[in-house]
Amino acid sequence: MAQDEAISPVEGAAVLEALFHQSPTGLLILDTELRILRINLTRPVLHAAPPEQIMGRHVTEVYDLSAPGEVEAMLHGVLEGGTPAQGRLVGVRPKGAPGPEYLFSVSASRLEDAQGRILGLLTEMLDVTEREKVDARLRVLGSVREHVGQTLDVVATCEELVQAVVPDLADIAVVEVVDAVVRGEEPPLSPLGPVPLRRAAYGHRGGGDQIQAHPVGDVRALPLPTPYAQTLTDLKPRLVALGPDTPWLAANPPRAEAIRASGARFLITAPLTLRGTVLGLLSLYRTDQADVYDEDDVTLALAVAAHTALCIDNARRYTREHAIASTIQRHLLPPHPAPRTTVETAHVHVPAEAGGGGGFDTFALPGARTALVVGEVAGQGIHAATTMGQMRTATHSLAALDLEPDELLARLNDTAISLAQERAALPPDDPMPLTGSCAYAVHDPLAQTCTIALAGHPPPVIAHPDGTTQIPDLPAGPPLGTAEGPPFAATTVSVADGSVLAFYTASLLHTSPSPDTLQRVLAHPERPLQDLCDDVLYRLRSDIRHGDVILLLARTHPFPADQVATWHLDHHPKTVATARAHARHQLVLWRVDEETTYATEMIVSELVTNAVRYGTPPVWLQLIKDSTLTCEVHDSNALAPRLRHAKTIDEGGRGLFIIAQLAQNWGVRYTLDGKTVWAEQTLPPATTARPQQRA
Template sequence: MPGEGPFMLVAQDGRVIQWSAAAEETLGWTAQEAVGRHIGELVARAVDDEGGWTSAVLEALSACSPMIFHVLDADLRVLRLGGVSVEGPACPVSVTGGMFPEVYGLAALAEEKVARGVLRTGEPVVDHVVRARLPGDPRARHYSLSYIRVDNLHDGMQGLVVLALDVTDRVRAVQRLTVLEAVRDSVGEQLDVIAVCRALTDAVVPGFCGVTVVEVIDGVVRGEDPPLAPVDGDVQLLRAAFRGVVSAHPVGEVSRLPDATPFSRVLTDLRPRLVPVTPDALWLSADPARAAAIAQSDAHSLIVAPLALRGQAMGMVSFYRRGSEEPFEERDLDLTADVCAHAALSIDNARRFARERTIAATLKRRLLPQRPAATSTVDIARLHLPGPGAGGAWFDVIELSGARTALVLGDVAGRGVATATVMGQLRTVIHSLAALDLPPDELMARLSDTATRLAGERAALPAGDSLHAEPLTAGCLIAVYDAVDQHCTIVRAGLSDPYVVYPDGRAALVPVPEGPVLAGPCHAPFPATTVELPEGTTLALNNEDLLIPTTGQVGALLVAGAEDSLDEVCDTVAYALRDRDESEKLLLLARVKALPADRVMIVTLPTRNEAAPLARAATRRQLAAWNIPEEGAFTAELVVSELVGNAVRYGAPPLQLRLVLDRHLTCEVHDAAQCAPHLKHARTVDEDGRGLFIIASLADNWGTRYGPDGKTVWAQLSASPPS
């Protein structure tokens, strides 16, 4: 006690932090001289000042210090010993006369080098931490050694004062804190369950243990909800990660846990367990493979801890110490609980992301066309590399009237369910607008209007909604190929230029003026470009600048595969891009064909009443040449008659009839008027107004297409020549 003799306080690093008046009176040093000094300096000074061992001083210092004092001669032999009681395991017994490094079982050469360096230079070494195992102590301990030179030990001979402080608890506490910080720094940055488990094993081996096994309930990896404890014995666990010497089961194996083992018990009550590993342990017989691996790895101590959150079990972690590693202590259970709690939260985040990713991917698969639409004038193939998660890239192939085909490729920024939903909305709008037969630039403008409205709805969400801070942007490219005229009209919003490979081997980017991104702040127009595409030309659309000439790789592959099937070309490109999966990539290839000239009939008609009979006669002759069955020919004549009659009555010259035979028979009448025809449901007593109603009743599809020189009213019939 402070009032019962010389009193001082010594910090764990050996520095004096308090020096009483009694200590000053007894030991002869003022508080100003003592405070802040290392206790070893005071011991050395006591020895040096008196020319030998000053019992009163050393006893006083020993009574107030948790250290063991050693006085060594120049040969590093122990002359005197003092300090904490020699009855404890932290203090060596009967060491006088022995070599100091040998007393503590230290690495003799390394420790002798430190001691002789102090003897040579006089510079003290303070808080030199070593690991040692003293005789009679079953566990190794950590000691903080401080060396101070004494210049007048006996008759002017040099020596050393060495202070040893048992800092085992401090070192192990620091080790535990280091492990916990490593786990918190590295575990949780990943949004993949397996990656989280691997990061956990890397963070704890070898700093905390020699072997770690992470096993996760199989459904959790796929994003399913974890079961509540106690977990049913039939639940399958996936060995998600392992780091150590010998593994009982390969990583990736799915199996059921044997009953009556610490592992099955942990998933019953979610309580961590410290389990001594002995050859006669009953639980080892329940899992022979695990028992064999434990024996081969020389494991002797085990902690099994659950991966659990809110009473739900996601798996467990097994920590093993082996060989010369210290057995686990009860206090290690607290560390494993903290480590596994952090890992469980990270796994749950990854599981939720996996579930959302699965939902988004499923939603996207349902929204996208399973196979490109087949047309007789365009061969289609597509390459889709999803990348991590479900993105917003999509494509469409839409058959239009008059042997025309619309190719659409788009990309919504972002990932997840919300992105896939927007992608589906825009794709639906494209199909609806395509049915109106709008020009590509107008089609893109209306699509952008829809995207802007969707972006406004997102911006109006409450501030707490995660989507509120994510602006909606998207890119799109629309190309309409006309197999009769062999030209293609292209308009783009944000995406890169398309790429063409001609039949003669020439290849180039098509310079299409870039319009603003969909739902972007700019409301500039979307200018269209029309290019000639000879038969056999391959048109490539992409969302990731894969065809920029400076990269060259994909474009060169398209040129090299000009005579291969498009599916083979996609495979070749996929092989070349196998290491570039950091983002979603979509490549749409279209190889065009011309509609044979004998499948098109064009007739210029007068604007008088004789136009309808002339049109019917020309239609009859052409359908006979095409071997259209009589029933189909009669329907086509009637539809042509009504189309021409409507144009004569409401249109403007010149009038032109065009028949196109592809997979369907398309009847078109063009006039110079811009007014839209109106479908009326005529009453029984009405003498007119039935034309378009009849056309709508007889045709599979019909519509109006506008151009700079007027409009074209068309009707599509299923009539086709017999096979």
């Protein structure tokens, strides 16, 4: 500025007077000893005492500062170095004055005369109390929105809330949730009566042990009349000052004792509510007499409670859906498979956290054979569990047709595609498309073989009696629900008696410490199956599990030689009588009752007649006495017999109709060298072969 444009002393004095009498910013002039020489009289918050009692006194004698040592160091630094200090946040309260602490943004500049002599400091104090409160509230709300609701667990959500609001919004926070909500049940409507609430989370500024009215996990109703109960009655928040004479404390002695012990001075109660239903209650306490709650804090508490209520309801819905899915899955899975003469089974099932779509099954097939099934469908929760139930029903229905494993999977895949098309027609927010995997195997103890087909599923592990293990080289096959892809293929492997077959879901491999964990465990196949299952289970990692972990073990045993009889028959009409005689003689040896024996003779007669009349040699008859009595007739003609109703004047055509009336079940099984027509009959309990007892 040019010399002739310089401000005159008179003008400078006028500017100074205007600043100290009209500026909204607090101004102080301090000498080199930090004594107050002048103060802005427009900021009464800075001086509770008259100005004449303030002038000449050290700044720390006039104000209680949040960090007096740091403030003095800052001011001395400006005096010594000359570099201004900008925007230092300092808590300020007039010395000894009651009331809250104010936040000021403090800046300081050094004052010098024309000769450069240091005169003191000009200190600017901008009241940012409200601004900082708003910022603090926004930080609390942001923290709640970021951290609350990270898990789909009601109690964990409440714990996240406590961690987010203590100590920035409250010195003590308590979250209580309607106990039915914790279990996933529907929340009650307002007004809330004497409904039990579970103390789900508790936190306080100091950490460590603290006297609580009730321990976390305690379940009890809120007593009346208290602000807690009133808040859950009308769903309106309460801001309450606490003191020794607060009348409603007498209605709740445990809380009164905890409040007195903690030194709580102020309370906000906010309802955890959603769409008119009551999920719980949030209680916030402050212990500092000067740190008073206001209506803005109540508004913040309501916003925090609203977000938390939504998260709790999401967790509740998940808990409910998980419980339903687990119940469905539990009823679908065979908890105690029926004992088999030739197959001993044990299993491990570790459900996914959200309830997966895994399943397994074992069931009897004609001819003393056993079907072993393990599979899973994509997705989690109710949809996955119900879909697996549909697939399990379809598998049983297809198995009743006595299909080969590859043909069964092909038809099961058609079912999955049909279900997927139905699902695709549902609203866009429906779960993921239907896909799945399956391993289907049939163990034949008479041939000592196992025929296996896979649909996008890992192959089984076979542990032989000598301790060696094998993963057979099987075609993987396309996943279920795939319209295009290579055809399914079945592979027959030899399985000696005493071998262990291990079928599993892919999640077992992902959670095992190493890919060969299962093989190492199965290297000792003589151990009890449940011990082998437990050994695999104890080795699993629990940190990464995205689906159901299922392990199905099956140990093979020989079929009793005296419970099966086979005869090769000549290919001419007279062989029918011979076959009936063989059957009657064998049933007498087995002590089968006369009624069953007569029915079996009729079945043998009709089956052998059809084989001789329409089939081609060789022909053989086989009777198998297990839990049922099975009659099988084999010939080399692949042409299938057909059940039809003969007319009155027809001379034939009633054979299979008669068999269908006499037998519990009948069917046709095709082989590479022809077909086998079989019929099953129920045996009285006294003649049923008892499955061998295994350790």
